[in-house]
Amino acid sequence: MAHSASEAYTAQQRFIGVITPSGNTVVERITLGILRDVPEVSPHFSRTPVFGSTDPSPTAYAQEGFLAAAALLAHAKPEVLVWNGSKGAGIGFAHDAALAAAIEQQTGIPATTSILGLKTALAxxxxxxxxxxxxxxxxxxxxxxxxxxxxxxxxxxxxxxxxxxxxxxxxxxxxxxxxxxxxxxxxxxxxxxxxxxxxxxxxxxxxxxxxxxxxxxDTTALGVWAALHAIGADMRAAAPRWGSLFA
Missing domain, CATH: 3.40.50.1860 (Rossmann fold)
Incomplete structure (x- = not known):
């Protein structure tokens, strides 16, 4: 575990890109918390419009916002892009698979989601x-x-x-x-x-x-888990504070 600021900074040699809902105050905090125990991985964030109590696209993803967020994150060349949102659990997992495929097609970077992480972790x-x-x-x-x-x-x-x-x-x-x-x-x-x-x-x-x-x-933790799983990162050090998902 790095002790100085310079050691912590230089340890972060692997990047993940995280897309979060625009009305969300939890994803970044949980992601940063978990990755304190995976010090070689640095998260980088972008947002897509999801806020309020009314969803203008209740049965599908409005992909324009996701693809715009993914395009910006792709400039930093992360190893994986993850949509850390749970909407797919209400509209069908196939929508998440299609969204991940669209992001990967546009950016050339592997993509996943918290709901695809849920499916994998339970399986x-x-x-x-x-x-x-x-x-x-x-x-x-x-x-x-x-x-x-x-x-x-x-x-x-x-x-x-x-x-x-x-x-x-x-x-x-x-x-x-x-x-x-x-x-x-x-x-x-x-x-x-x-x-x-x-x-x-x-x-x-x-x-x-x-x-x-x-x-x-938890689906927020599953978004982080899905990204770490995709890049083959060792996440076991996060298990004592964040649960058996990471064991």
Whole structure:
């Protein structure tokens, strides 16, 4: 681990490009936090318009903004580009695969997303029976549950905070998030999935795994994991603070 500012700077020899929703205050903070434990990787950020409570493109991605953000990040020549957003869990994973393919075609840089990371991480562990915890409204939660069911997951328990504005998702208190996680454990899921990349649940994953005895996979952390997995980075040092996803 580097100790001086110059050592920390010169250790960062691998770049990842991160696209985040414009109304998001969580992705950069979580990404920087996780990568403190992966000191050779430096994240670089760009934004695409996602904000407020109304989605002008509710059943698909408006790709123009994503491709513009990706084009700017491509100037820095990162090893991978990642969309750290969770919309694909409400509209279908195929949309994320198509978005990643479009970004890669435009930039020539491999691309992934937090939802593609979720799919991969669960498949690697043979997990299909999940509990879903989110900040969403009733309608938003039902849309996510319906989509996840279509994707082959058995959502046996859920809890949601009832928020509908993108910015407000970040304001859910950590004790409330922890209580929502506790509320779904009785159903005995294989894992808890905390869904929404402007929801600060990632900081609770490690301690709640210890308390509850099951994995907690957060979509914001999954965006970081997907990027690190894509470039073959050793992320095991992040596991004690950020959970078994990184082990």
């Amino acid at each position: 690697l562990r043979g997990i299909t029976r999940i509990a879903v915890v989110t900040p969403y409204s009733d309608a938003g939660q039902q849309g996510a549950l319906d989509c996840l069911h279509t994707e082959g997951y058995d959502c046996i328990a859920e809890a949601h905070a009832g928020y509908s504005d993108n910015l407000s998702y970040a304001s859910v208190p950590l004790p409330q998030i922890a209580d929502m996680m506790r509320s779904v454990v009785a159903a005995k899921p294989q894992a808890i999935v905390t869904l929404c990349t402007n929801f600060p649940a990632a900081v609770l994953a490690a301690p709640m795994e210890v308390e509850l005895g099951i994995p907690v996979f």
